[in-house]
Amino acid sequence: MMENSENNGARDFAESDFVTKLDQPLHHVYLPFKRLFDxxxxxxxxxxxxxxxxxxxxLVKLETPGKCFYSQERVGLMGKRITITKLRSMYSGIEKKSGAMWAQKNDARITKVGHFMRKTRIDELPQLWSVIKGDMSLIGPRPERPRFTQQFSEEVPGFEQRLLVKPGLSGYAQVHGGYEDNPAEKLANDMYYIKHFxxxxxxxxFFGTLRVVVTGDGAR
Structure with missing residues (x-):
């Protein structure tokens, strides 16, 4: 019941005018301490x-041939392009055939090991280096690919407002939602996070993410 209430509040907030312009990043007294936390x-x-x-x-290598890691360009704070690295959770080279697609429930492109890694968020762990470098934070909206950021910004009003804060290894949307959530749902959760920054x-x-990594409970 509490989670439904939080998600409803997130949707209501995403439809509000809390942030009206993307002309500067969020300024908050917590930011220097957040960097130390990271x-x-x-x-x-x-x-x-x-x-x-x-x-x-x-395990990735034993299940399917191909590289264990892959890197992608993503959009970070205020539109800055960053490169993230993940453990490969899909069949090698699958996007050359299918093209870039939004993750779906029961996605056939994902390997068995990949399903487990996504459920527990283990595929994201290599991005700890991006956190140490300062491209990302431990907690924040997940960074999207440039083409999806542009597409969703055109389709979902306010989607680019996620760029007001540094992207995160995990976030409110990752603990309370799932890979198959649509862009509007993810925006609602991300904007709820910004409001309660x-x-x-x-x-x-952070501790919710640790619980998901250890148990898989709560991840979809």
């Missing part, structure tokens, strides 16, 4: 994450 926890997570990454590199929100999402 560096501290990303560094602490590097060793256990490296172990998980090594294990799943082997602060350390308590980040801590709640």
């Amino acid at each position: 560096l501290l926890f990303a560094t602490l997570l590097m060793i256990p994450s490296a172990i998980l990454i090594l294990i799943f590199m082997v 602060g350390i308590l929100t980040d801590l709640a999402i």
Whole structure:
């Protein structure tokens, strides 16, 4: 019941005029502390994450041929182009045949190991390096590809407002939603995060993400 209430509040907020222009990033007293939070926890997570990454590199390689990692250009803070790296969760070269597509429920392009990695968010762990570099934060809206950012900005009013804050390794949308959520649903969750921007929100999402990684509970 509480989650439904939060999601309804997120949708209501996304339809409000809280942010009307994308002319400057969000200014908040928490931002310097958020950077310290990112560096501290990303560094602490590097060793256990490296172990998980090594294990799943082997599993990815055993299931399907191809590289264990792939990199993509994404859109970061205020439209800055960044490159992210993920563990490969799809069959190698599949997008050359299907083209770039929005992730779907029961997506046939995703491997068995890939389904598990997406369910637990393990495929995102290599991006801890992007957090340490400063391209991303631990918590924030997930960065989209340039073509999808442009498309959804044209189709969903206010979609580009997600760029007011640094993209995250995980976010409110990842804990309370799923890969198959449509752009409007993801925007609603991301804007709810921006409205409640602060350390308590980040801590709640951070520990919620750890729970998802450990149990898979709550991820769809």
